[in-house]
Amino acid sequence: MTESSYDAITFEQSGAVARITLNRPDAANGMNDTMTRELADAARRCDGAGTKAVVLTGAGRFFCAGGDLKAFATAPSRGRFIKGVADDLHRAISTFARMDAVLITAVNGTAAGAGFSIAVTGDLVLAAESASFTMAYTKVGLSPDGSSSYYLPRLVGIRRAQELMLTNRTLSAAQAQEWGLVTEVVADADLADRATAVAEQLASGSAGSTGAVKTLLLSSLKNSLEEQMEAEGRFIAAQADSADGREGVDAFLAKRRAEFA
Known part of the structure; x- marks a missing residue:
């Protein structure tokens, strides 16, 4: 195992x-300029052939309570400071969305504001039973960031997205799963182990296949039917010619377990 200093x-x-663990537990893992800059760097490091699965979670009782309002308030120019924080967060989210590796968000507690936003960007979202989700932006006179205005209407529909953003309704983990925001709800004590097990399962698979799935799903909402089917045809052909594709098909026919690169 290798560790890096942030x-x-x-x-x-x-x-x-x-x-990746958001590690400011004394500040409810609030996002300041340091955290989002480091998160963007960590995402960049995950975007390569050596990584097939990424687990993102929080230290302590919170997943992430959103932006660090104390840091925002003491900045010489609040708007410029917040824009920089948002830009780095968005760079991280864009990398997570486009890398071949699968992003598993393990929501261990409250996910508010930008914490809610990044939690639901996971390709798979695991939530502890005690986790909760709230937008909270308008409560402090701000507006959403962290890709939530893109993902929420696609995940829950425009009406529910409006309710979450305008009323700051808090959803329990179970409610978030019912709404389609969470993949699986896990007992608090089992969350870390479950996230690790899912990550290891995915790490035994083909990064090219999961990367193709992610790319196809991202493009599906802007493409016509014919454009999407053409993309599907090109991706499956490329995968069939790849080392992983050949190995997967050959292993299936030989009735053995595939050994992907």
Whole structure:
């Protein structure tokens, strides 16, 4: 296992699995300029052939309570400071969305504001039973960031997205799963182990296949039917010619377990 030194997050790499922990527990893992800058750097490091699964979680009782309002309030120019924080967060989210590795968000507690936003960007979202989700932006006179205005209407529909953003309704983990925001709800004590097990399962698979799935799903909402089917045809052909594609088909026909690169 390799570990890297950051101030506001921790980063560990074990084989093809990376683990990122938001690590400001005394500040409810609030996002300041240091955290989002480091998160963007960690995302960049995950965007390569050596990583097939990434677990993103929080230290302590909170997943992430959103932006660090104390840091915002003391900045010489609040708007410029917040824009910089948002830009780095958005760079991280864009990298997570486009990397071949699968992002598993393990929501261990409250996910508010930008914490809610990044939690639901996971390709798979695991939530502890005690986790909760709230937008909270308008409560402090701000507006959403962290890609939530893109993902929420697609995940829950425009009406529910409006309710979450305008009323700051808090959803329990079970409610979030019912709404389609969470993949699986896990007992608090089992969350870390479950996230690791899912990550290891994915790490035994084909990064090219999961990367193709992610790319196809991202493009599906802007493409016509014919454009999307053409993309599907090109991706499956490329995968069939790849080492992983050949190995997967050959292993299936030989009735053995595939050994992907």
